[in-house]
Every structure is written in structure tokens, then in C-alpha cells.
Amino acid sequence: MFLTFPDGARLEVGSREDLNKHHETGYPLGYMHIAMSLGSKDKVDDLTKEIDAAGYKHLSGPRTTGDGYYESVVCDPEGNQIELTV
Template sequence: MHIEHIAFWVQDLEGMKDFYCQFFDLTPNEKYHNPTKQFTSYFLSFPTGARLELMHRPDVAEFVGPKGMLNGLTHLAISVGSKERVDTLTEAFRAAGYEISGEPRTTGDGYYESVILDPEGNPIEITG
């Protein structure tokens, strides 16, 4: 068994697609659109085959508050392969104006990681 995909409701479908594809080298599929439900989505694929699904519908309410601090899905962790890549990506996010909510460090359970917030405030752990 394995996780096939993880889905996010998003407010800015195109902006979020561009963000994840730019920084994490994901490949998007063609945009899906269901006009009856006013639903649009993209699947973004990692080279390993895992996927993220970004979904938008105008009637889905935006969450106001600190994401990742409620019961349920807390964060997404993306392994980038090395400590050096964690550091490089963290600096790329900083230079692009994204919030770094956790500076690069080795955690108590042995991960080397930083935490950034995506454009809609979702916490993303970048691990080595």
C-alpha cells in the first residue's frame, strides 16, 4: 500500500499550481473543469509517482487562522534528498518572500528540516 495522492482545497488554483511546480519540480496534468459543480482541479506529480491534488470551488470557504494547529491534517512533508537542498530551498523561499516558520535544524527525531508556509498558509516541511 502507499498514499496515491493528498488533496487541498485552494482559493487560487493557478497560483498554487505554479508555486508547487516551481519549487518542488512537480508536473501538472491538464486542468480538470466540471462546469455543473463549478469545480476545477490539477493533479501535480512527483517523479516517484506520488501526487498532490489542488482543488477549487467558489463555494468552499477559506480557513481563517493558523493552519496546521487543529486536529486533522497538520502539514505536508516533502523530502528533497539532502541537508544542502533543504538549505538552498529555504533560502529560495525566503528570497521569493515566502514565510519561513521553522528555520533549518535537526529535530529531536533526527530529521533535518525547515518549515515554510505556502501561498495560502499551509505548513510544508522540507526534509533532507
């Protein structure tokens, strides 16, 4: 379910049966990830390259997802997933 706020920000809230404790495979328990809209595919591509060059964990993408988002998924130093999207 998406909650949409007047300024256009959206919050996705949901529940899954297939949750697990691993940040890098499957879906972790509790907080899953934060998504940041960068405004363009070029910005997603560029920031993904910068993150890779800096040595941070890059999990997937850039790619277009099944629900139509262009995204790249990376991890912060603590292993939390960050979704970079348009």
C-alpha cells in the first residue's frame, strides 16, 4: 500500500510472509529499505557508478523493475538497503 502526501512524497507500507534476517538476500525483518527519487535515469546511473567506485555494496540494477520503477539498490555501511530511483 502506498500512502501519498500532498507534496508528492510516498510511503510504501506492507507485510510479507517470506521475510528473513538477511539484508543482502530475500527480505529482512522490520525496516526493509529507503527509496530516494533522484529525478532521472541518468542521475540513478551516475550515482550508482559513484557508489561502486567508492567501494560500497551494490546489490542490483540499474534496471526497470516489474512494477515499472527504474532503480538501483545499494547498501549503506551497516547493510541497510537504499533504493535509488527516478
